[in-house]
Amino acid sequence: MERRSDNHAGVYSDNEVYVAVADKEIVGCCALASGNSPAELEHMWIKPEHIGTGVGRALFLHLKERAVHLGLPALEISSDPNAEGFYQHMGAKRIGDVRSEIEGKPRVLPRMIVKLEPEHKKEPPGW
Numbered sequence: 001m002e003r004r005s006d007n008h009a010g011v012y013s014d015n016e017v018y019v020a021v022a023d024k025e026i027v028g029c030c031a032l033a034s035g036n037s038p039a040e041l042e043h044m045w046i047k048p049e050h051i052g053t054g055v056g057r058a059l060f061l062h063l064k065e066r067a068v069h070l071g072l073p074a075l076e077i078s079s080d081p082n083a084e085g086f087y088q089h090m091g092a093k094r095i096g097d098v099r100s101e102i103e104g105k106p107r108v109l110p111r112m113i114v115k116l117e118p119e120h121k122k123e124p125p126g127w
C-alpha cells in the first residue's frame, strides 16, 4: 500500500490517499478524511478487472488500521448503493441515508459507520 500526496482537485490535499499497487500498476484507491468529525472513508475505487480479488478488503483494512492509529473512534461512509454489501461484509452498519444527485438525478446513498477499537484495548496476539 502506498500513500499518495500529489494533488488532484483538492482530493489529495485534504485527505490521506492510499493506492493499491500490483505489478507496478495502481489497481485501487481510497481516502481517509480525518479533518472533520466524523472521519470519513471516501473515494474507494477498484479497477474493474481487479474487482473481487481482495483489493477492496486490503484497502479497507489498511484505512481502518490507520484510523485506529490516529485514535479515531469511528469511520463513516456515504456508500454507493452497490457497495453497501461490501461494507457490511467488512463490519460496517447502516445508520441512515444521504440524499445526493448525479447528473441531475436524485440518489439515496446508504450512510454507514465502522466503530473502531482503540489500539491499547486490543489484546496482544496469542491471548
Ligand SMILES: CC(C)(COP(=O)(O)OP(=O)(O)OC[C@H]1O[C@@H](n2cnc3c(N)ncnc32)[C@H](O)[C@@H]1OP(=O)(O)O)[C@@H](O)C(=O)NCCC(=O)NCCS
Residues within 6 Å of the ligand: 043, 044, 045, 046, 047, 050, 051, 052, 053, 054, 055, 056, 057, 058, 078, 079, 080, 082, 083, 084, 085, 086, 089, 090
Ligand atoms: C465495492 C468495492 C470497493 C469492493 O472491492 P473488491 O476488491 O471488489 O472487494 P474484495 O474482493 O476485497 O472483497 C472482500 C470481501 O467482500 C465481499 N464483497 C465484495 N463486494 C461485495 C458486495 N457488493 N456485497 C457483498 N459482499 C461483497 C467479497 O465476497 C469478499 O468476501 P470474502 O473475503 O469473505 O470472500 C469494489 O467492488 C468497487 O470498487 N466497486 C465499484 C466502485 C464502488 O462502488 N466503490 C464504492 C464507492 S462508496
